[in-house]
Amino acid sequence: MMAAVEQSDLETSTFEALAALAHRESGLQLVPEKRLMVQSRLRQRLNALRLPNFDAYTSFVQSEDGREEIRFMISALTTNVSQFFREDHHFALMQECLADILRKKISEGERIRIWSAGCSNGQEPYSIAMALLHAFPELKTADFKILATDIDPRVIAFARRGQYTRRDTDQIPDEFQQEFFATDTANGGVNIVDDLKKFISFRELNLLHQWPMQQQFDCIFCRNVVIYFDVPTQEALWPRFRDKLYPHGLLFLGHSERIADPEQFGLCNAGLTAYATKK
DSSP states (O other): OHHHHHHOOOOHHHHHHHHHHHHHHHOOOOOGGGHHHHHHHHHHHHHHHTOSSHHHHHHHHTSGGGHHHHHHHHHHHSOOOOOTTTTTHHHHHHHHHHHHHHHHHHHHTOOEEEEEESOTTTHHHHHHHHHHHHHOGGGGGSSEEEEEEESOHHHHHHHHHTEEOTGGGTTSOHHHHHHHEEEETTTTEEEEOHHHHTTEEEEEOOTTSOOOOOSOEEEEEOOSSGGGSOHHHHHHHHHHHHHTEEEEEEEEOOTTOOOSOGGGGTEEEEETTEEEEOO
């Protein structure tokens, strides 16, 4: 059985069916040039399900019994690359642009909410929390929460544990490591301290589906996520993000992501791949 799986190839018609399903369910844009990548990544799912070939897998994932498998398929096809304080200019810009509003909200007891949309292994929301708590220590006793979401249930589980290797944290300033990390003697790594974890809620969420959050956010990070979407899917997301931002809100995208006409969606440029709500 396993040999049959290893010898099977992902034919063009089968790839197209899987690509259409991935696009419909998660917005992923799988161009023909990615056929071999898809073939390689989905072999593990064929093995796990003991299916003989990609045609059988496609039939299964398109069936009612295979609805749960879609989550694992999308997980296998997405790349979860992250690091602490990636694109660090965004954190400095966040601190600068939100300083006055944060101080005002803290003094008046108002809620402060940040959303990390596409949080991957958790480094982004933990970095947001570290940057803000270090710059504004009074947040520790404020109504301050970070929502961290991702489509992949495996990375959500990983992020929630908050356990990282020494190599993962090499680039973090020493003062942050001392304040926000504890040595994991059992595994030789480091753990996020509970005093930081308590500000972050990790949830599984597909950005193309309905968003259950009712509140608005002071800041939204959605970095290196929409790069995998086609233009119509991206343009359907911009107004949804805008509606979830307070009038002073900021939206951060990845370094290779742009909104071609931000004013069309009620946004304006606020810096490198950062957008502010248009007043």
